[in-house]
Amino acid sequence: MSIQIPTQPAFPTTASTASSVASTTTESIQLAPTPAQEYLLRIGDTCLIHAQRLAEWSGHAPMLEEDIALSNLALDLVGQARAVLTHVGTQLGFDEDQLAFLRNERDFRNFTLVELPGRRAGRDFADAVLRNFLLSAWMNVLWARLEKSSDLEIAAIAGKAVKESRYHVAHAADWIVRLGDGTDESARRLRQAADRLWAYVPELFETDAADIDAERAALGPSRASLRAEWQAVIEPVLAEAGLTLPADGAFRSTGSRGVHSEHMGYVLAEMQTLQRSFPGGVW
Amino acid sequence: MSAVSVREPAIASDRVHSAWRVLHGVLDPEVPAISVTDLGIVRDVIAHDAGDGDGALEVVVTPTYSGCPATEVIAQSIQEALDAAGLGPARITQRRAPAWTTDWITPEGREKLRQYGIAPPGACGSAAGEGLAGGKVAPIRLMARNIACPRCGSAQTERLAAFGSTACKSLYRCIACREPFEYFKPI
Numbered sequence: 202m203s204i205q206i207p208t209q210p211a212f213p214t215t216a217s218t219a220s221s222v223a224s225t226t227t228e229s230i231q232l233a234p235t236p237a238q239e240y241l242l243r244i245g246d247t248c249l250i251h252a253q254r255l256a257e258w259s260g261h262a263p264m265l266e267e268d269i270a271l272s273n274l275a276l277d278l279v280g281q282a283r284a285v286l287t288h289v290g291t292q293l294g295f296d297e298d299q300l301a302f303l304r305n306e307r308d309f310r311n312f313t314l315v316e317l318p319g320r321r322a323g324r325d326f327a328d329a330v331l332r333n334f335l336l337s338a339w340m341n342v343l344w345a346r347l348e349k350s351s352d353l354e355i356a357a358i359a360g361k362a363v364k365e366s367r368y369h370v371a372h373a374a375d376w377i378v379r380l381g382d383g384t385d386e387s388a389r390r391l392r393q394a395a396d397r398l399w400a401y402v403p404e405l406f407e408t409d410a411a412d413i414d415a416e417r418a419a420l421g422p423s424r425a426s427l428r429a430e431w432q433a434v435i436e437p438v439l440a441e442a443g444l445t446l447p448a449d450g451a452f453r454s455t456g457s458r459g460v461h462s463e464h465m466g467y468v469l470a471e472m473q474t475l476q477r478s479f480p481g482g483v484w
Numbered sequence: 485m486s487a488v489s490v491r492e493p494a495i496a497s498d499r500v501h502s503a504w505r506v507l508h509g510v511l512d513p514e515v516p517a518i519s520v521t522d523l524g525i526v527r528d529v530i531a532h533d534a535g536d537g538d539g540a541l542e543v544v545v546t547p548t549y550s551g552c553p554a555t556e557v558i559a560q561s562i563q564e565a566l567d568a569a570g571l572g573p574a575r576i577t578q579r580r581a582p583a584w585t586t587d588w589i590t591p592e593g594r595e596k597l598r599q600y601g602i603a604p605p606g607a608c609g610s611a612a613g614e615g616l617a618g619g620k621v622a623p624i625r626l627m628a629r630n631i632a633c634p635r636c637g638s639a640q641t642e643r644l645a646a647f648g649s650t651a652c653k654s655l656y657r658c659i660a661c662r663e664p665f666e667y668f669k670p671i
Contacts, residue, residue: 358550
């Protein structure tokens with residue numbers, strides 16, 4: 202992302218600018234989105250934070266090919282996030298970089314599922330595989346529906362993203378079968394990942410005011426309306442992998458309302474540190 | 485939305501005509517064997533009137549992949565090439581819809597890819613669609629088959645990895661000549 206915030210000092214190259222930066226506190230931006238804007242922020246933020254978590258595997262995946270694959274997926278997702286955030290940003294009065302780097306945790310609307318630790322904190326590669334599968338299937342179903350959005354820019358973004366996400370699902374599905382139908386150990390670890398992640402999946406299908414508003418304005422589908430199509434995508438793959446998913450519990454995660462897990466702050470700290478330290482820094 | 489590539493109009497102003505000729509020579513930074521027009525990403529060239537417009541030459545470009553890091557470089561290369569040819573001022577605008585498809589790569593572009601060592605993409609929706617274009621999602625068994633080796637032409641090839649050095653390619657190996665090669669994914 203290129204950073205262009207004219208009111209902020211440029212990347213410090215001299216002592217005088219460095220001292221002025223040192224005395225500058227990076228002010229966070231605050232949003233007061235309409236339900237429609239919340240609906241779009243949720244999509245853009247989910248792509249962005251999922252990309253950030255996938256990118257953590259860069260240099261650490263179990264094999265080189267998968268390292269490249271996960272980085273490529275992250276790249277597509279960053280591109281999708283940029284497009285959506287730029288678009289909603291024109292309505293909110295902020296650019297993509299301000300939205301990504303200068304918002305506080307409560308103003309992010311991504312699902313809790315995508316902010317959970319991937320590579321770190323004892324999590325397994327199976328967690329990354331399963332999350333990627335569940336989420337890219339969800340994104341694929343969503344993008345296909347958004348191709349008919351009344352917001353023509355969103356429809357155009359979806360027209361590109363739907364093709365990319367299809368490849369993401371195919372790739373993730375390959376891994377689900379490989380782990381689930383692999384060795385006893387790989388199947389066990391995939392099951393454990395399901396036990397850890399499943400509680401965060403119902404949020405993907407909760408319907409709130411933003412969903413109702415978006416559906417009424419034909420901006421996009423409500424989350425609840427995606428479930429049947431999503432099941433139709435994942436079930437044949439899970440059957441082939443021999444993986445039975447746990448039943449839905451009572452717990453509901455709330456990232457899409459801006460109330461995040463304890464992990465979100467760490468994601469943002471890493472993602473935002475450069476812009477917070479050097480406001481307006483550019484490549 | 486049809487999957488028809490934009491062609492240079494038969495009758496165009498000299499400036500637009502010259503611009504298309506310049507664009508034929510602007511190479512993709514990540515696949516420097518083919519030009520931006522071979523790729524089919526230049527959708528339109530419009531000469532704005534100096535009287536009621538800004539007198540600029542507008543080049544309408546569509547992105548290949550959402551996250552393609554070459555997008556900005558391509559815009560810059562087009563700008564520089566048009567300026568160098570004395571056709572400026574020029575500005576590059578982005579058009580997202582209809583979404584770019586590898587079906588828009590010209591026959592010349594496909595041949596240049598092959599000569600460069602990259603197997604050109606199969607038609608979208610064909611058996612060689614590799615899960616991207618067919619509309620149906622399935623695990624790896626949907627991978628492209630019988631991709632002809634760009635070096636020896638053998639169809640005895642196998643996929644090594646779903647992703648490659650850039651977003652638009654996957655990695656293959658020829659069983660006949662044993663050479664690895666890249667395949668431009670149909671999208």
